Amino acid sequence: MPSPSRGAPALTWEIQDGIAVVVLDCKDQPVNTISRAVKDEFRACFETLANDANVKAVAFFSGKPENFIAGADIEEFVKLTSAAEAERLSADGQDMLDQVARFPKPVAAGIQGACLGGGFEFALACSYRVASNHPKTQIGLPEIQLGILPGAGGCQRLPRLVGARAALDMILAGKAERAEKAFRLGMVDELVPPPILRSITIAAARRMAGGWRPKRRGRGFIGWLLDGNPLGRMLVYRGARKQLEDKTGGNYPAPFAALEAVEYGLRHGMSEGLKREAQLFGQLAVTDVSRKLVQIFFATNALKKDRGVDGAPAPVAVQRLGIVGSGFMGSGIAGTAVAQATVDVRMKDSDLARVAGGLRAAREILDDRLKRRRITKYEHARLVALLSGSDSYAGFWRAELTIEAVFEELSVKQQVLREFEGAVPDGAAFASNTSTIPITSIAEAARVPERVIGMHFFSPVAKMPLLEVIPGERTAPGVVSTAVGFGRRMGKTVIVVKDSPGFWVNRILAPYANEIGHLMAEGASIETIDGMAVRFGFPVGPVTLLDEVGLDVAEKVAHVMLAAYGDRLQPTAGVAALVKAGRLGRKSGRGFYEYSGGKKRGVDASAYELLGVHPNGGPRPAEVLQRLVLGILNEAARAVGEGVVRSPRDGDIGAIFGFGFPPFRGGPLRHADDLGAARLVADLERLAERLGPRFAPCEVLQDLARRNAKFYP
Numbered sequence: 001m002p003s004p005s006r007g008a009p010a011l012t013w014e015i016q017d018g019i020a021v022v023v024l025d026c027k028d029q030p031v032n033t034i035s036r037a038v039k040d041e042f043r044a045c046f047e048t049l050a051n052d053a054n055v056k057a058v059a060f061f062s063g064k065p066e067n068f069i070a071g072a073d074i075e076e077f078v079k080l081t082s083a084a085e086a087e088r089l090s091a092d093g094q095d096m097l098d099q100v101a102r103f104p105k106p107v108a109a110g111i112q113g114a115c116l117g118g119g120f121e122f123a124l125a126c127s128y129r130v131a132s133n134h135p136k137t138q139i140g141l142p143e144i145q146l147g148i149l150p151g152a153g154g155c156q157r158l159p160r161l162v163g164a165r166a167a168l169d170m171i172l173a174g175k176a177e178r179a180e181k182a183f184r185l186g187m188v189d190e191l192v193p194p195p196i197l198r199s200i201t202i203a204a205a206r207r208m209a210g211g212w213r214p215k216r217r218g219r220g221f222i223g224w225l226l227d228g229n230p231l232g233r234m235l236v237y238r239g240a241r242k243q244l245e246d247k248t249g250g251n252y253p254a255p256f257a258a259l260e261a262v263e264y265g266l267r268h269g270m271s272e273g274l275k276r277e278a279q280l281f282g283q284l285a286v287t288d289v290s291r292k293l294v295q296i297f298f299a300t301n302a303l304k305k306d307r308g309v310d311g312a313p314a315p316v317a318v319q320r321l322g323i324v325g326s327g328f329m330g331s332g333i334a335g336t337a338v339a340q341a342t343v344d345v346r347m348k349d350s351d352l353a354r355v356a357g358g359l360r361a362a363r364e365i366l367d368d369r370l371k372r373r374r375i376t377k378y379e380h381a382r383l384v385a386l387l388s389g390s391d392s393y394a395g396f397w398r399a400e401l402t403i404e405a406v407f408e409e410l411s412v413k414q415q416v417l418r419e420f421e422g423a424v425p426d427g428a429a430f431a432s433n434t435s436t437i438p439i440t441s442i443a444e445a446a447r448v449p450e451r452v453i454g455m456h457f458f459s460p461v462a463k464m465p466l467l468e469v470i471p472g473e474r475t476a477p478g479v480v481s482t483a484v485g486f487g488r489r490m491g492k493t494v495i496v497v498k499d500s501p502g503f504w505v506n507r508i509l510a511p512y513a514n515e516i517g518h519l520m521a522e523g524a525s526i527e528t529i530d531g532m533a534v535r536f537g538f539p540v541g542p543v544t545l546l547d548e549v550g551l552d553v554a555e556k557v558a559h560v561m562l563a564a565y566g567d568r569l570q571p572t573a574g575v576a577a578l579v580k581a582g583r584l585g586r587k588s589g590r591g592f593y594e595y596s597g598g599k600k601r602g603v604d605a606s607a608y609e610l611l612g613v614h615p616n617g618g619p620r621p622a623e624v625l626q627r628l629v630l631g632i633l634n635e636a637a638r639a640v641g642e643g644v645v646r647s648p649r650d651g652d653i654g655a656i657f658g659f660g661f662p663p664f665r666g667g668p669l670r671h672a673d674d675l676g677a678a679r680l681v682a683d684l685e686r687l688a689e690r691l692g693p694r695f696a697p698c699e700v701l702q703d704l705a706r707r708n709a710k711f712y713p
């Protein structure tokens with residue numbers, strides 16, 4: 001993204017009755033960012049306004065209706081080569097904001113749209129903040145998500161404004177809040193509807209010019225107890241550190257550094273705090289973890305613009321969605337589509353009782369949003385009214401997209417497709433929500449196979465961020481771009497994958513899941529297997545993952561994989577034995593683990609008996625991990641070679657968003673690059689020699705090793 005040049009200033013201002021109305025608009029950029037060039041403009045602007053006797057106060061706005069400031073320019077971080085250079089960048093940002101904070105006249109910021117990172121740090125340096133309750137307004141410090149910390153004074157100013165506890169809550173999670181919550185937390189001083197943002201902000205600047213000073217709310221007794229005295233704060237820091245240790249497994253240094261910057265600043269004062277903050281920012285910005293997280297940020301952005309096939313026409317704007325099948329997946333898709341994309345949803349099932357159940361479940365997704373105050377009562381009522389259903393295809397002719405989510409069986413899916421085409425002869429795109437069945441096979445039943453496509457949602461739909469879109473052999477490009485576009489409107493990160501068994505995510509997960517059985521047969525305990533995966537950085541271990549997915553589902557997928565890929569993906573007998581005993585994982589209250597009251601209670605020791613194995617140590621923990629991870633890497637490399645994903649970027653994003661491959665490792669293909677193909681091949685060969693051909697290194701890795709090459713340039 002080009003930095004604004006001197007010829008096209010990003011900052012402009014005019015003086016109205018003693019108030020300088022300053023507007024930031026980085027021309028030719030979708031969002032405002034604070035680059036070096038913009039920083040220079042800020043300095044010059046504030047210097048001019050400080051010396052202008054006609055200016056009594058400043059009111060600051062963005063020229064972009066849906067974006068305030070998206071933060072410092074992330075592209076500049078990528079170019080930093082040393083910690084010292086990064087520290088200077090941070091100190092420079094602090095210095096600029098210090099100029100704003102010490103500005104001799106009051107400054108009011110009128111915030112609408114994303115006000116993030118350096119953007120919020122700028123707002124924090126102003127004397128007064130007004131936010132509009134526009135749906136795009138979000139305010140926060142997401143730097144942790146990029147492996148850095150708020151380095152332009154955010155670790156100092158936010159705790160002084162809202163207290164250490166609330167500030168750490170936001171900074172350590174890298175959360176952004178909607179305007180209403182930001183107001184409640186005291187991050188902004190006033191909350192207004194969009195049409196009056198400008199006038200209210202200017203009025204606040206004028207009042208401050210006349211000597212009025214905002215009075216900020218106290219934080220109450222509990223606030224004083226925890227934030228207002230050193231002992232309380234010590235407890236807050238201790239609690240936060242403990243939580244971080246549990247959550248990050250020591251794999252992410254940024255939250256610990258941010259905690260230190262906050263603590264140091266509150267103990268030693270603002271200027272010492274700023275120094276420490278800049279040092280820590282410098283160290284973090286050049287870590288491998290931060291590089292990986294920034295790569296993910298850019299890869300995700302690039303995916304947002306991708307239509308899924310080269311030269312595809314623009315997606316059809318879906319306004320009405322048809323859903324066939326009102327079970328768990330169908331209702332999840334319905335509720336999420338309404339909540340995220342505000343479309344009319346028409347659900348169909350074989351009888352009205354089922355439809356009613358599906359509509360109820362879809363509505364629960366909206367109820368949950370209301371409970372979390374993500375939507376207002378009014379929005380909730382409006383969205384609920386968009387859900388309707390019936391036991392026929394009445395109304396489906398108006399849907400630009402229909403998604404079926406019926407039983408995972410080829411003949412059933414084909415039957416539904418035939419019914420749909422019979423009832424809605426001129427129907428538009430038809431998507432099958434399947435995790436394993438080839439789309440081309442489903443489309444064989446179609447009169448118009450060009451409109452048939454796969455959309456593989458992950459369960460639970462409302463929470464899982466990934467969607468795999470699978471064009472069949474004859475799917476029309478416009479249907480691909482429509483499915484991709486709609487998936488994105490549903491808030492999903494979308495990858496387009498080749499129509500092949502298991503697609504991408506289930507394919508590369510198969511060896512990982514299968515290895516559990518081998519490891520247990522050799523005496524490894526469930527705790528060791530899951531524990532090692534979590535230490536590697538997965539959110540949960542593979543055994544827990546299977547319990548969450550459902551062992552019956554996992555068994556079905558495993559058999560499809562076996563039929564398609566043969567012995568290499570031979571599942572072990574374990575999962576089948578548990579399914580036979582009626583233990584399906586979390587949903588049935590028992591799987592490998594026991595569950596009660598919706599909570600995981602610990603390993604169910606009888607699982608070992610059912611499997612006929614005994615946990616007696618088994619392979620060394622390091623080997624457990626190696627076998628789990630190399631299985632994924634080998635299969636991912638093989639699938640890339642077969643063109644299952646369109647690029648290593650899509651493959652890595654799919655693994656990170658699909659099953660939580662540790663983001664700080666950049667995804668399985670980046671991780672393979674980091675380990676090096678030669679080393680991977682050697683390790684796999686050693687495992688294959690000892691444990692069998694399932695570990696034989698695939699041709700793609702061997703080829704990379706021979707050429708000393710990588711997946712990424």
Ligand code: 3H9
Nearest residue numbers: 030070071072073074090093114116117118150151152301
């Ligand atoms: C920071 O502030 C550090 C400071 O504490 C200390 C410094 C010393 N930089 O996502 P979109 C680009 S760290 C550069 O599709 P949306 C993005 O790549 C920063 N580029 O739009 C894309 O480019 P392209 C902390 C940025 O409407 C285009 O803008 N801030 C930046 O879906 C459109 O983006 C963050 O982490 C940036 N800061 O969402 C916020 N931000 O068109 C990161 C965006 O060439 N940004 N771009 O592909 C976001 O979360 C979303 O972009 C936002 C808009 C919510 C703002």
